Amino acid sequence: MTLLLTGAACGGSATSPAAGGLKVLVPVQGALLDPTQASIQSLGILLLGLEPLQRLRPDGSLRPNLATEVEQPDPRTFVYTIRSGVRFWDGTPLTADDVVHSFNLHAAKGSKSINASLWASVSNVAKTGEDEVTVELAEPDPQFPYVVAQTGIVSKAFYEKHKGNVGTPAVMNMGTGPYEFASFKPSSETVLRANPEYWGDKPAHDEVTARTVGDDSTRLLAVQSGEFDGIFNVPLNQLRSYAGLEGFEQAEAPDYAVYKFNFDTSKAPWDDIHLRRAVTLAINRADLIKGPLGGKATPAPTLVPADVMTTLAATDEVSRLYQRLESDLQFDMKVAKQEMARSSVPDGVSVTVPVTGSDPNLSAIAQTAAQSLAEIGVELKIQEVDDNTYYDAVYFKHTTDGFTLDNFGATSPDPANLPLYCLLSANGLPDGSGVNIAEYSDPQVDNALQRSQRLGTEDPKRGALLLDALESAAKDIPYVPIAHPNVYAVGNSKLDLSHFSTFWWLTDWTRLGSS
Amino acid sequence: MTTTTVVPRRHPKGAGLAPLAGYLARRLLSAAVVVAIVSMLVFAFVHAAPGGPERSIGGRFATAEQLVAIREQYRLNDPLWTQYGQFVSSALGLDFGTSYSMREPVTDSISRAASTTVPLVLFGWLAALLIGTALGVVSARHAGGAFDRGVLGFTVVGASAPIFATAILLSYVFGVALGWLPTLGEGDGGMDRIRHLVLPGVTLAIAAMAAITKVTKVRVGQVLEADHITFATARGLPPRGVLVSEVLRNSGVQLVTQAGAVLVAMLSAVILVEEVFDLDGLGSLLIQAITARDIPLIQAITLFTCIFIVAVNLVVDLVCMAIDPRLRIGRGGVTR
Numbered sequence: 001m002t003l004l005l006t007g008a009a010c011g012g013s014a015t016s017p018a019a020g021g022l023k024v025l026v027p028v029q030g031a032l033l034d035p036t037q038a039s040i041q042s043l044g045i046l047l048l049g050l051e052p053l054q055r056l057r058p059d060g061s062l063r064p065n066l067a068t069e070v071e072q073p074d075p076r077t078f079v080y081t082i083r084s085g086v087r088f089w090d091g092t093p094l095t096a097d098d099v100v101h102s103f104n105l106h107a108a109k110g111s112k113s114i115n116a117s118l119w120a121s122v123s124n125v126a127k128t129g130e131d132e133v134t135v136e137l138a139e140p141d142p143q144f145p146y147v148v149a150q151t152g153i154v155s156k157a158f159y160e161k162h163k164g165n166v167g168t169p170a171v172m173n174m175g176t177g178p179y180e181f182a183s184f185k186p187s188s189e190t191v192l193r194a195n196p197e198y199w200g201d202k203p204a205h206d207e208v209t210a211r212t213v214g215d216d217s218t219r220l221l222a223v224q225s226g227e228f229d230g231i232f233n234v235p236l237n238q239l240r241s242y243a244g245l246e247g248f249e250q251a252e253a254p255d256y257a258v259y260k261f262n263f264d265t266s267k268a269p270w271d272d273i274h275l276r277r278a279v280t281l282a283i284n285r286a287d288l289i290k291g292p293l294g295g296k297a298t299p300a301p302t303l304v305p306a307d308v309m310t311t312l313a314a315t316d317e318v319s320r321l322y323q324r325l326e327s328d329l330q331f332d333m334k335v336a337k338q339e340m341a342r343s344s345v346p347d348g349v350s351v352t353v354p355v356t357g358s359d360p361n362l363s364a365i366a367q368t369a370a371q372s373l374a375e376i377g378v379e380l381k382i383q384e385v386d387d388n389t390y391y392d393a394v395y396f397k398h399t400t401d402g403f404t405l406d407n408f409g410a411t412s413p414d415p416a417n418l419p420l421y422c423l424l425s426a427n428g429l430p431d432g433s434g435v436n437i438a439e440y441s442d443p444q445v446d447n448a449l450q451r452s453q454r455l456g457t458e459d460p461k462r463g464a465l466l467l468d469a470l471e472s473a474a475k476d477i478p479y480v481p482i483a484h485p486n487v488y489a490v491g492n493s494k495l496d497l498s499h500f501s502t503f504w505w506l507t508d509w510t511r512l513g514s515s
Numbered sequence: 516m517t518t519t520t521v522v523p524r525r526h527p528k529g530a531g532l533a534p535l536a537g538y539l540a541r542r543l544l545s546a547a548v549v550v551a552i553v554s555m556l557v558f559a560f561v562h563a564a565p566g567g568p569e570r571s572i573g574g575r576f577a578t579a580e581q582l583v584a585i586r587e588q589y590r591l592n593d594p595l596w597t598q599y600g601q602f603v604s605s606a607l608g609l610d611f612g613t614s615y616s617m618r619e620p621v622t623d624s625i626s627r628a629a630s631t632t633v634p635l636v637l638f639g640w641l642a643a644l645l646i647g648t649a650l651g652v653v654s655a656r657h658a659g660g661a662f663d664r665g666v667l668g669f670t671v672v673g674a675s676a677p678i679f680a681t682a683i684l685l686s687y688v689f690g691v692a693l694g695w696l697p698t699l700g701e702g703d704g705g706m707d708r709i710r711h712l713v714l715p716g717v718t719l720a721i722a723a724m725a726a727i728t729k730v731t732k733v734r735v736g737q738v739l740e741a742d743h744i745t746f747a748t749a750r751g752l753p754p755r756g757v758l759v760s761e762v763l764r765n766s767g768v769q770l771v772t773q774a775g776a777v778l779v780a781m782l783s784a785v786i787l788v789e790e791v792f793d794l795d796g797l798g799s800l801l802i803q804a805i806t807a808r809d810i811p812l813i814q815a816i817t818l819f820t821c822i823f824i825v826a827v828n829l830v831v832d833l834v835c836m837a838i839d840p841r842l843r844i845g846r847g848g849v850t851r
Contacts, residue, residue: 031616031807032617037572039574110584111581112581114574114575115576116578116581117577117578118576165618165619168619169619186617188793189795218698218792221686225690225697226694227690227697385565386805388564388566388571388807389564391570392567396566396570399565431579435576
């Protein structure tokens with residue numbers, strides 16, 4: 001069946017832009033049209049209707065949106081001037097109260113928002129003028145502007161009127177964006193129609209339909225048949241099938257994500273540095289990139305891609321450190337066997353590695369790595385489980401055998417995003433969220449990361465501190481970074497992908513080329 | 516050799532209703548027990564599965580306090596039997612609770628999904644029933660001929676092809692190559708809904724048709740060889756009359772039983788069809804609910820499914836008894 005689809009794709013069945021607005025396939029949608037229940041890519045739909053105060057540009061910078069001005073009198077205070085004359089779709093004016101309400105959905109004590117952890121540094125949100133909102137942070141947080149950029153502003157009155165039913169198909173939500181919600185099928189389809197009274201540039205399309213399709217073949221057929229104008233986040237294993245579609249162009253961008261093996265350093269035998277080093281050197285990362293990832297990724301010497309790190313640190317410093325880290329990860333079976341002999345398990349170890357079917361690359365990477373790891377006596381038993389089981393074992397409870405594989409993506413373009421999640425001891429269990437899968441704890445790394453958090457968003461000293469943290473952590477090998485995958489989108493003439501980036505969901509992606 | 520023949524007793528008008536009512540009562544009672552056991556098992560399995568609903572609701576970065584608050588809000592810390600008892604008492608009042616993930620009454624989610632699944636299954640089932648029975652009858656009457664061999668080939672291919680392969684093939688041919696029909700989605704109602712459900716319905720029908728055709732052909736073939744058919748034909752009865760009043764009537768029990776079995780089997784097939792055609796039906800909703808550990812939704816869907824299966828089996832038994840009086844033994848029939 002794969003052959004049939006591939007052949008058909010390469011044959012280039014004639015396709016034409018779908019009639020009736022823009023129709024795209026997106027990787028994920030929320031079960032509710034509610035900013036408290038949507039994160040990362042599922043925000044791509046929500047933020048078209050529920051606009052943020054600041055909007056991400058395709059180049060990664062932030063531009064004014066519902067806030068005309070942002071002042072930061074000190075590292076802990078942000079003052080937003082709200083744009084005047086903006087109205088919700090029901091005609092009511094946008095006020096500072098709406099902004100305070102929207103922020104407090106995540107920041108208020110007892111919030112059940114899935115984004116509450118992003119707002120954890122906020123100590124107070126207050127209306128400080130007719131069109132002014134001030135946010136005070138308990139601790140400086142250089143990533144906070146990106147948090148604001150992914151927070152949709154909603155109508156306070158609408159929430160009060162509909163109480164617990166906001167976001168359901170019957171009620172939906174109320175925003176000020178260029179598109180208003182026309183219909184919603186939970187986790188599946190959202191239809192938005194252009195807001196004729198929009199305060200900004202006229203919406204690029206009369207109607208936008210975003211659909212999430214789980215089956216690979218169905219997605220391909222939907223684009224091939226011309227029913228959809230494009231697709232975001234094309235699975236790597238299907239790139240070739242999409243490449244031959246007539247009338248469609250493919251866009252590529254580096255993803256701020258990393259495929260990595262994780263050692264639980266609190267759990268035997270993975271608390272043994274010799275075993276960790278043996279495993280690291282026995283994994284042929286180049287083969288994994290060439291094979292399972294189809295060459296559509298770049299080697300990862302550490303958690304943060306070089307092009308992300310250079311937005312904050314000097315290019316030559318980044319380059320020097322990354323070369324050194326890369327050389328420490330080079331495949332060397334001879335040294336791997338020597339390290340294994342010195343470890344606490346010289347006769348080998350057997351470990352079950354859970355993978356989730358929603359990312360088929362995980363299984364392929366694990367199976368390929370298992371072959372070379374078997375040579376040093378490390379037996380991988382790969383177990384495919386559903387998403388919930390995988391997340392529960394790998395992230396939330398750390399109930400695995402201590403050796404896992406994941407693809408961890410950043411929630412904002414800030415270079416500190418992944419190091420903070422993966423290396424800060426506070427993110428280990430039992431008190432943290434558990435995304436520090438390695439249970440890594442090092443005072444020097446914690447110190448560097450915490451100091452970097454006290455600086456301004458664009459302060460270059462942050463870059464130096466982050467490099468220090470990455471270098472120190474690498475010596476302890478809590479992770480084996482494999483690769484930073486590329487991210488792909490495919491679109492016809494209706495979907496301008498000329499400025500496509502991995503954070504497309506934070507931009508006005510209906511007009512990527514000009515936003 | 517001793518032969519036993521069942522002779523239905525002739526009752527005065529209304530005299531057979533009391534045993535029938537008793538039979539129905541016994542069946543309904545046993546059905547209630549089956550539904551209760553299934554619902555308890557599902558409840559236990561959902562709670563035993565790794566990853567709780569609080570993780571789906573709280574998200575990847577939920578704090579410990581958030582998780583505690585969510586568990587308290589949904590009373591997930593109550594003992595299991597208390598939670599189950601609450602579910603049962605609410606369900607008896609036709610209140611199946613609110614979906615954790617969609618924040619709407621579970622019945623709203625189910626009725627929205629059913630508006631796709633019910634017409635889809637009905638279309639697939641009726642098409643399979645009518646065409647499959649017709650093919651089976653004609654094939655039996657022309658056993659060994661070209662038509663029979665063609666039908667045999669069709670049933671072999673139809674029965675052995677995985678349903679997702681049939682779905683993708685149809686989708687490619689009629690959706691991509693010919694561009695006649697949409698390849699995914701359930702449409703916006705009315706004619707648009709019908710257009711969207713044609714390919715999924717045909718996929719379901721093809722899968723089910725093979726089984727119906729085969730059973731019909733075999734059973735009708737057996738009946739056609741029976742002596743009473745030969746006598747009826749020899750007496751000069753018209754072929755159509757023989758077919759309807761003798762052949763189909765004598766094949767009825769097997770055909771009705773098969774039709775019921777196919778309808779039940781379609782419930783699992785429709786999950787695959789909904790996946791391939793990306794339909795927001797009951798199968799997709801169940802998968803979504805399981806992924807999110809949305810306990811009220813899982814409980815309600817499995818409960819309704821169980822009731823449906825029990826009901827289909829009951830109806831099949833009643834129809835079979837109506838067709839064949841011998842099956843009424845113990846409810847008014849006698850042996851001698």
